Amino acid sequence: MTDYARLIDAETWAFIDRTNSFYPPDAVDHSVEDQRRTYDRMCEAFHAGYPEGVTASDSTVETPTHKIPIRIYRNATPNDAALVLYFHGGGFILGGLDSHDDVCAEICQRTGYEIVSVDYRLVPEHVHPAAYDDCRAAFEWAAKTYRQPIVLCGDSAGGNLAAAVSHATRGHARAPIGQVLIYPGLGGDLTKGSYVTHAEAPLLTVRDMDYYKQMRSGGKDVSKDATFAAFNDSDFSHLPPTVIVSAECDPLSDDGRVYRDRLLADGGKAHWVNEAGLVHGYLRARHSVGRARESFTRIVDAVRSLGKGEWNY
Template structure:
């Protein structure tokens, strides 16, 4: 494990060495754009490294409200570009919640370039932020993430409500979804973000993107952090890691 810095923007990153050096998985942590970092998501990165057999680059992107949109997006993009230039011929991206938002945003921005990810893992993704999805009211007070907390985090990240429709924040609205790589998409059944995750899966398939969609019916938002405490969460994490590994293995 090595702590490094992405030159230029000066983004702190942490590299976990994997069994194989043919691909680096760039990991963007969750935390609603307002919390989290290298230490809080150390176990997540280690599990990804173990389950994919690849090196993992965890990114300590800037947080709101001190650094509002698009600071986190810009840092994620810079880190993926740097990983592709300096660490491996191929990269994949992965993240939960807000991290999935940033991973997907980077994959869209880099599609068609030499830094384009060959696969992505999106777990309980925040990809739209529209409070009208049924799960936002049905599961408004769910364990792990409430709709009220989600709205608060969004307001901290976005300085202007009009930015809710900016595809860098709401990649679900992008007209270029068909350019994305094979996707492992995980949706938790007890998560207010459940329905926008389902909608992302539907739109990716319509766009012709290969999608492995797993729904974990009894799981809350943030179940990944319980992988070492709960057999059910641990099994879900192992499954998604294995699926990402198979997508990376199959990628050219």
């Protein structure tokens, strides 16, 4: 049994306890509406506000069938080297423009880049491939709307979507110039490695992940669908320079290592950081936990350097 009392420090335990204070022990057994209300309340409580000089405006991306809400963050002192397209986490069921609002604002402030956050459709109302289709449509819109190179960034479910868009757009004239994946779920084997070692990790368990997968797939066989999970792809060549940042105490941590190794094996550039003692969802701890603060700086630095076409690893 994993000794979390040893791996996780007091600051991180305080963050875990604060997060858990919003949730009943059996959250995934509650209705989706209840889960969303709880998640939204938690995100609102952790919201750190906007840094000075950052403003945001809401807009939409038009598709033939619907409008995709987006939020565009701008810095008073802009850096036009790149545009960042951000896909939020939340298990494909939770979250939206507000859940990661302050995270996007801080990335904007610290890089100077314009950030576009995408409010993709959620399950169970819209099963796969709806979320992927929206993220791909947002990419196509950004490629037509902005002259800057595009960096993809996302956490958890959003990391899955960022990788899926990267795989699908390799031959695109405006293919992304980099991707930063934050504790992404990429379709790893639930019977091996960190999925076993950290099956009962604080804040994300393998049971949670299986629930999210079943909800998203709608019961369909998605085992060969690379838009559902990047590990379903057989080709990891010609992908953009990639930085993956995982949490050590997270069932998903091995996905970062395996993805890095597959990109390197196929001739790509990839760097993986497995953040010691951190747990899934630690972006919300970046102002209260020293380890999370340092990791967020690494994430921002990765976004900034990839946006400038630099590889510092």
